Structures are given as structure tokens and as C-alpha cells.
Amino acid sequence: MSHPHPDLELPPELAPGTLRIVALGGLGEIGRNMAVLEHEGRLLIIDCGVLFPEDHQPGVDLILPDFDYIADRLDDVDALILTHGHEDHIGAVPYLLRMRPDIPLIGSLLTLAFVEAKLKEHRITPLSLVVEAGQIERFGTFECEFVAVNHSIPDALAVAVRTPAGTVLHTGDFKMDQLPLDGRVTDLRAFARLGEAGVDLFMVDSTNAEVPGFTTHEREIGPVLDGIFANAEQRVIVASFASHVHRVQQVLDAAHAHGRRVALVGRSMVRNMTIAAELGYLTVPDDVLVDARAVDALPAHEVVLMCTGSQGEPMAALSRMANLDHRVRVGRGDTVVLASSLIPGNENAVFRVINGLMRLGATVVHQGNARVHVSGHASAGELMYCYNILRPRNVMPVHGEVRHLVANAAIAVRTGIPADRVIVAEDGVVVDLAHGVARVVGAVPCGYVYVDGSSVGTITDAELKDRRILGEEGFISIFVVVDSATGKVIAGPQIHARGFAEDDAVFESIQPELVAALEDAAMGGNVDTYQLQQIVRRLVGRWVSGRLRRRPMIIPVVVEA
Structure with a gap:
């Protein structure tokens, strides 16, 4: 396996007929995913997300990819492809579009709806193109085919990028849930077809590469939530990501079954679920949703609050409830459900929130004591299936900390891919694909860019x-x-x-x-x-x-x- 080295020099000039891949985020961390592909002087970007700060980054709101590598070449960008609508893949789009507002945004209907709502707050009107699974579009020298993949948000897409230098398949975030809530499975037939044609570089999600077996079905969460709602004495407060449409759907269904009303709490939660409902991705039972201001007039045993803050974010609704800094006062008899997994680095913040809620007398249900969340990422068994179906010539694990990338690389080698064709790279490492062989050719500066209030990149x-x-x-x-x-x-x-x-x-x-x-x-x-x-x-x-x-x-x- 090829590993990055601190002594890597700047890469040479790109040779004719070569495809260059540079990750500006998402390799060595969970977040700020961004990959830049270059061929014949033109650029294609896949994803542009944010990383959320940890305790050792006080005062920081967001962390962006380092755009310096492309800052003086923005006119060469033919398109920005967004694989799905999670913040770690779309959150930095407004900051990139401040530099060039007319970069074409390519993504599924829901993904672009989430992005456009975000851009509206930044007063940016994007140039966007909605694509569907199976669709093929050409952006300059890049021919892109979009493939349906299953994730913890609807409408996720993988993308196969064909160039004269070779074909790259980028999975985005994905898993292989065979019983998805929306019936949209990862299209393994398309994977097999692409494999038959030849995939020169497979850029594959690594987040769950250390987890053996297969990721649990989303449908297994429904009965657990149903039991929690049946046993809850007072209010039920469910915290999740503001973009987790499937989880909100399950909460709405459970509330409807138990005669409860649901109020969405948090600006991003209200915005995203309104969009999802309007586009038909969220089915809202009659008379279930109520305004957050109206729940005070309802009996506690008829109330469900759906809010943000499952990762312990200080300004999110759940953290403020735990700190008695929110209009919703959590008390004895309330049940709080943290319906998400722990993102590495957030453990202390989440446990502080849990302790604060329990100190107030609430019953807290989380992944550690109940199956209230399943991952949106493929586990080791699913990754092995993908390698065997695709038989790629080269592999470059993406989306994960170093331990995840290394574990994913080991799976690839176990399926028969030569070790020297499996590249474990970190942010800034430059990989060139030519004549069917991918290799590390250098590295470019690629630091953290901090957003602190209205300042971007000024905090060192x-x-x-x-x-x-x-x-x-x-x-x-x-x-x-x-x-x-x-x-x-x-x-x-x-x-x-x-x-x-x-x-x-x-x-x-x-x-x-x-x-x-x-x-x-x-x-x-x-x-x-x-x-x-x-x-x-x-x-x-x-x-x-x-x-x-x-x-x-x-x-x-x-x-x-």
C-alpha cells in the first residue's frame, strides 16, 4: 500500500493523457469532503463539505476545505458534483461560490434543494442541474454517469467519471441496505456493468470499514421507536441530524400511531423537512405536525419534539435544553432519544448533554442502550462485495480517519487487488492515473480553513x-x-x-x-x-x-x- 510521506514534494506538471486526483478534505477525517479531478487543464469537483470543530478548536464554527489549490483556477472548473445533501458534503458550497458564483452545481433533486436553500441565506443564486440515477452528462472533458446508492438521506448518488485517461467511480457515502425505507437500493447491477467495462480507480467510502459484517436495516429502528413511544409517560424529544429525512419519517409514523403531535424545533430542521415534504420525500400524516409554539397547550403525553443537537453541538436545541437555555424545559418523566451515531471527536460533548438531561430527570435513550440508530455507511462485508463485483484496477479509500482508510485498504487487498494498487492518501496528496496505474506523485499544501463568526480563514x-x-x-x-x-x-x-x-x-x-x-x-x-x-x-x-x-x-x- 502507498502511504503519504511528509517529505512529498510539489507534484510535477500534469502529463498529457493523465488524470490527476487531489483530495482537499475527507481523507484522514470525517468531514469537509472534497475531491478535485483534473484532465487536460480542466477541473471537476466532487463534493464540498464542512468539518465540525472539536473541543481543541474553541470558538470555531466550521472548518472548510482549503481552496488555495484551485483559487487561481476557478475558471477551469467545469462542474461541482454533489453526491448527497449532508453538511459534510455540501456545507462549504456557499464559501466556494463566493469565489465564483456560476460554478455549475450538479446533484439530485433533494440534494440541490437543500443546497439552494442554504445558498439563499448567503444571497447566492446558483447555476444548477438536477440529475437522476442512470443519467449521463458531459462536463467539458468529463463524462459523468450517476448511480443510485442507499444512504441515511434520500437521493444519494455515486458518480462514474469517464475520461480518456481512465474511469473513476466515486461512491460518495453509501451502504447496501436491502430493505430501505424508500425502496431505493444501491444499484449493484450498475456497479457490475461498470466493472465489466473497467473501473480504473475506485474511490470508496471508508467510514465503517472497521465494522465487520453488514450494516443493519433502517427498518429495524421503527419497532424500537414504537416501543419507546408506547412506554413514554410525558413528552418525547428526539434529536437527529437536520437532514435525516428517514429518521424524521419514522418519528412521524410512530407519533401518529400513538396519538401524539410532532413539532419541529430548530431552524435547519424546519427548513430541511419543509423542503423534503414539499418534494415528496417526507410523508406527513394528517394532523400530526404542529407549530413549536403550540405544543405548550397540549398535554405532555401527546407531544413529540423533533430537534437538532444529537452530536452535542453547543448552540443546537438539545444542548440548550440540557443547559436550561431553551424555551423547552426538560423535566422528570420526559424521554429524550438521541437517534444518531457518535461522530468521532464528539463523544465528550454528547456525554455532557446526556448527563445534563439526566440531571434534569429525563430518561435518555441513545445508541449505547438501545438500537435507535443505524449507520448510513457500508460495513466491511458490503465493501468486500463491492470489490468483488467491480474488480477495480486501483483503489483509493476516501471519507474516513486514517484508521478507516487503512482498514478499507486491507479489505481491498484481501479481495485480490495488488497492494501496490491500493493508495492510502491523506488530504493534499496528489494521485495521478495513467495507463491504468494510479500512483502518488506529490502533495500540495492543504490546511484547515476556520470559519469564526463572519471571518473566514483569518483564524490561525x-x-x-x-x-x-x-x-x-x-x-x-x-x-x-x-x-x-x-x-x-x-x-x-x-x-x-x-x-x-x-x-x-x-x-x-x-x-x-x-x-x-x-x-x-x-x-x-x-x-x-x-x-x-x-x-x-x-x-x-x-x-x-x-x-x-x-x-x-x-x-x-x-x-x-
Whole structure:
């Protein structure tokens, strides 16, 4: 297997007749999926999603793919293909279209409806083309055939990209549920046909590659939800992704069967389910949906709230309920269902929400104690079937952390694909496909781009480190006034600390040392205020580290008078 190496250089100029593939996100992480294909000077993009921040990225709202690789070549982009409507595949589209609003968006009806609603909030009117499974379209040098795949959202598509340099099949996110709620199975007949014609590079979802066997059917969730609703004494609150149409459908059906009314809570949940219902992807039983403001007038045992926040997102409805920061007050007798799996990295946030809800007296049902969610991704057994059906010449696992990519690569090798034809790459690694062989030829810079409020890309890793220090170690400011002529300290040092258990009086013992150090420096002819500030920073830093066992952010201010 070919692995990325930190010493990889920039790739050479693309040779004629070669197809280049560069992932700008989604390899080595669960999120911000984006792949760029290049042939004969033209570009095709597959997906453009976001990654949600973890605890070590305080204040960050979203993380985008790094667009720098294509920033000066946006006019070469023939199309942006969106495989399905989840945020980790479409969430960054508005930020890319800010750079070039007329990039053609290609996707299924529901996917584009979700994207267009998002773009409307950004005041962008896209150029879009709705495609269906089985449809073939040409975008410049790229001929694209769309294939139905089953996922945890309706209307997901894989895409086969044909070029003179070879054929690439990108699965997007998929599984092989044989009893899907909407009856739309992954089209293995199309996979077999493509395999017979020859797939030169198979880019395949890796999220569940470590999970043996086969992913459970979505239909198994219905009876579990039915039992929860039957036994619930008061309100039922179900948290899920705002785009999980199938799960919302199951909640609506269970509520209808038990005489309950459902209110959608959360702007994204209301927006997406309204779109899904209008397009016919969500069937709403008569008199089941009510406005969220109307549920207060209903008996608690007749109420279901469908909300966001299953991943512990701080600003989502469920987290705010757990923190008593929402108009819905969770109490004893309420039942809360977290109807989603844990995305790696979100465990602590989710458990905080669960503990907060249970502290309020609610019964919390989650994947750890009931089958209230099944994955939308193919497990190892399904991946093995795909390899045996397709018999691809080369494989490049996508969509997953490194452990998922490696596990997927191992499955490919077990099915007989030569190890040197299985490429485990991370974001930024450049893969060239020529004469039926895919190989790593270099790497391009590919960092995280942080969205923080209205700023995009201005927050750096160094600034995030400062935020972590502020949050974990505290902050000390020192103010000193020195005589510009003599260097004598004429005011201060005034020391103020934040984030310390100790009172500011604890710093009184260091003040004489500071005065002596500053005056000694002045006597030695060192009266530059910057150098004096560095003396203060070093002296206070050593003292705080030795005395208080802390490494806070220290801001010294030395003023001449």
C-alpha cells in the first residue's frame, strides 16, 4: 500500500493523457469532503463539505476545505458534483461560490434543494442541474454517469467519471441496505456493468470499514421507536441530524400511531423537512405536525419534539435544553432519544448533554442502550462485495480517519487487488492515473480553513493555541510605568490575573523582583520598552510556573513617562 510521506514534494506538471486526483478534505477525517479531478487543464469537483470543530478548536464554527489549490483556477472548473445533501458534503458550497458564483452545481433533486436553500441565506443564486440515477452528462472533458446508492438521506448518488485517461467511480457515502425505507437500493447491477467495462480507480467510502459484517436495516429502528413511544409517560424529544429525512419519517409514523403531535424545533430542521415534504420525500400524516409554539397547550403525553443537537453541538436545541437555555424545559418523566451515531471527536460533548438531561430527570435513550440508530455507511462485508463485483484496477479509500482508510485498504487487498494498487492518501496528496496505474506523485499544501463568526480563514492555528491557553491556563496582565530618562519604575507593577483560583495579592511577592530587574536593565543601558516587556514576561512566567504550576498567557505593558 502507498502511504503519504511528509517529505512529498510539489507534484510535477500534469502529463498529457493523465488524470490527476487531489483530495482537499475527507481523507484522514470525517468531514469537509472534497475531491478535485483534473484532465487536460480542466477541473471537476466532487463534493464540498464542512468539518465540525472539536473541543481543541474553541470558538470555531466550521472548518472548510482549503481552496488555495484551485483559487487561481476557478475558471477551469467545469462542474461541482454533489453526491448527497449532508453538511459534510455540501456545507462549504456557499464559501466556494463566493469565489465564483456560476460554478455549475450538479446533484439530485433533494440534494440541490437543500443546497439552494442554504445558498439563499448567503444571497447566492446558483447555476444548477438536477440529475437522476442512470443519467449521463458531459462536463467539458468529463463524462459523468450517476448511480443510485442507499444512504441515511434520500437521493444519494455515486458518480462514474469517464475520461480518456481512465474511469473513476466515486461512491460518495453509501451502504447496501436491502430493505430501505424508500425502496431505493444501491444499484449493484450498475456497479457490475461498470466493472465489466473497467473501473480504473475506485474511490470508496471508508467510514465503517472497521465494522465487520453488514450494516443493519433502517427498518429495524421503527419497532424500537414504537416501543419507546408506547412506554413514554410525558413528552418525547428526539434529536437527529437536520437532514435525516428517514429518521424524521419514522418519528412521524410512530407519533401518529400513538396519538401524539410532532413539532419541529430548530431552524435547519424546519427548513430541511419543509423542503423534503414539499418534494415528496417526507410523508406527513394528517394532523400530526404542529407549530413549536403550540405544543405548550397540549398535554405532555401527546407531544413529540423533533430537534437538532444529537452530536452535542453547543448552540443546537438539545444542548440548550440540557443547559436550561431553551424555551423547552426538560423535566422528570420526559424521554429524550438521541437517534444518531457518535461522530468521532464528539463523544465528550454528547456525554455532557446526556448527563445534563439526566440531571434534569429525563430518561435518555441513545445508541449505547438501545438500537435507535443505524449507520448510513457500508460495513466491511458490503465493501468486500463491492470489490468483488467491480474488480477495480486501483483503489483509493476516501471519507474516513486514517484508521478507516487503512482498514478499507486491507479489505481491498484481501479481495485480490495488488497492494501496490491500493493508495492510502491523506488530504493534499496528489494521485495521478495513467495507463491504468494510479500512483502518488506529490502533495500540495492543504490546511484547515476556520470559519469564526463572519471571518473566514483569518483564524490561525497559533491563535487557536492562544485560545486554548486562555481557557486552560488563564491570563495575566502587568502594567508598569518607567521614567524615560532614568529608567526608574514610577508606577506599578500592577498585576491582574483572570482564570486563577488565587487572589491578585499572591503576586505581591514578585513585584519587588520586577522593579529590581527593570531598573538593573535600565542601568545597563537597556531602556527599549519592547526589551523591558520581554524581561517582565520571562520573569513572571518563570515565577508562575514554579510557584503556581501554570503556563498562562502573559501580556506585559511597559510605558515610558
